[in-house]
Amino acid sequence: MLSPREGLLRLADRVLPLTARVPFLVQRVALERSLNRALAEPLGEGAFDVLNGHWLRLEVADLGLAWCLTCERQHLRIAAQAPVDVTIRGNWREFLLLASRHEDPDTLFFRRRLVIEGDTELGLAIKNLIDSLDPDTLPAWLWKAMQTAGAEVARQPVAGAVAR
Template identity: 65%
Template structure:
């Protein structure tokens, strides 16, 4: 019998591809508000300053989605298109494993499940930044959900 997280992942596989049909303006609004709220403390501490004046492309290959991120005075900014200095791409399940810390980032990159292209020095700095973020700064409910979903994804990818 599937646990709730496994059921959620099964539903997500059906629903997430529909995200590409959401108008970009709504995607941008949701992403900017969420990212700037979740990472308010690291942003204030200057952790994301490595993105000032340059663009990071995050591509979720299996969902056919991509966003460009940069750091501005007002926080993280998301764009539909930009001249990216670095790109990090992978499938949504691998990004989930990264976010939930159920898989080591170096392993995901070494196995080419997540790929850095372009300015690899900047890409590695971004990877290290993400790896250094303290999950205790996330709302408890969010970290708990990420942990459960990551565990379910890890079990699925192992079978």
């Protein structure tokens, strides 16, 4: 019998791929608003200045999703296409492990569960930025949800390297 957490992860495996069908404009507006609100403190402190004048492409390979991000005037901006400097690619579970801190970022990259392509110096700076963010800047309910889901993903067997 599945635990409630396992059931939620199986549901996520079925529902998350549907997000690729959401029009990009809706994705962009939702992500920009959510990220800029949740990361307001580090954005205001200049933590994301490393992205000023640079574009990062985040690809969630197993969901068929990708977004290009930059930072302008202490706000994250998202585009469908941009002159990308660096790409970070992985499956949704690996990004969850990274965000919830249930897996060391270096381990995820070393084992090729997350991949950096392009300007690796910029990619490493972004990886370090993500790793340095204080979870206390996130809404408590969001951090708790990420921690709970990340703990369940961490308990499961590793799927392997990222598909291209």
